[in-house]
Amino acid sequence: MAEGKTQRTLVIVKPDAVQRGLIGPILDRFERRGLKIAALRLMQIDQDVAAQHYSIHKGKSFFAGLVSYITSGPVVVIVLEGPNAIAVVRKTMGATNAAEADLGTIRGDFALEIGRNLVHGSDSETSAATEIALFFKPEEIISYDRADDPWIME
Secondary structure (H helix, E strand, O other): OOOOOEEEEEEEEOHHHHHOOOHHHHHHHHHHHOOEEEEEEEEOOOHHHHHHHOHHHOOOOOHHHHHHHHOOOOEEEEEEEEEOHHHHHHHHHOOOOHHHOOOOOHHHHHOOOHHHOOEEEOOOHHHHHHHHHHHOOHHHOOOOOOOOHHHHOO
């Protein structure tokens, strides 16, 4: 098997997941896949940061609702690292519309609707870099080797 490109990606455990006590189960899914936590923070996103984060949707009818929702309660922002991390995270999360997400994914197992779909994950290397920089300074992200890395990656 060819070794995948090591990537970093941003995940946000959204307010609905925090309020439902799903931080641990969600993090567990990513760690069990073999991804490493390179940075992690519990925070309240303010309006300006939320608007920057969702800027791709500015001008769309649902933009204000996205900003309002992501700022409605605490979130956990995480930088995950590993081979093909972006694709692995997106597959682990499941379809954006939770009603269409496969069982065994975070959204398929824990969510019902697109508007309360528990998690956000970067969709490309470009968005990952932009999103990570929005929430973390470079010195806050830690690269390290785990004892079990050779058992996860070739």
